[in-house]
Amino acid sequence: MKIQLTSQIFHEGKMYVAYSPELDVSSCATTKAKAQRNLLEAVRLFLEEAEKRGSLDQILKEAGFVRRKQILVGPRPVTTRRLTVPLSILHA
Numbered sequence: 001m002k003i004q005l006t007s008q009i010f011h012e013g014k015m016y017v018a019y020s021p022e023l024d025v026s027s028c029a030t031t032k033a034k035a036q037r038n039l040l041e042a043v044r045l046f047l048e049e050a051e052k053r054g055s056l057d058q059i060l061k062e063a064g065f066v067r068r069k070q071i072l073v074g075p076r077p078v079t080t081r082r083l084t085v086p087l088s089i090l091h092a
Helices: 032-053 056-062
Strands: 002-004 008-012 015-020 025-029 066-068 071-073
Touching: 008 032, 015 032, 025 032, 032 056
Parallel strands: 002 071
Antiparallel strands: 008 015, 015 025, 066 071
């Protein structure tokens, strides 16, 4: 069984953060490639622990995953954009 999910990578200071929004799991490293590998390991550990605790099916269901043959596919974003929202409570 395989799981298909989204990976977003952000540059924060000297670090790269890899994030999977479907599972709300992230990891980081000093390079994009290492951050991606660390994310894969974090997701694997997260899913293994959820399976041990008996909550994996519920987590995947709540995250919107569906089974397609031997792959669990997460919901796909229609669009991804950066938004700028003025907040009057913040003073420059």
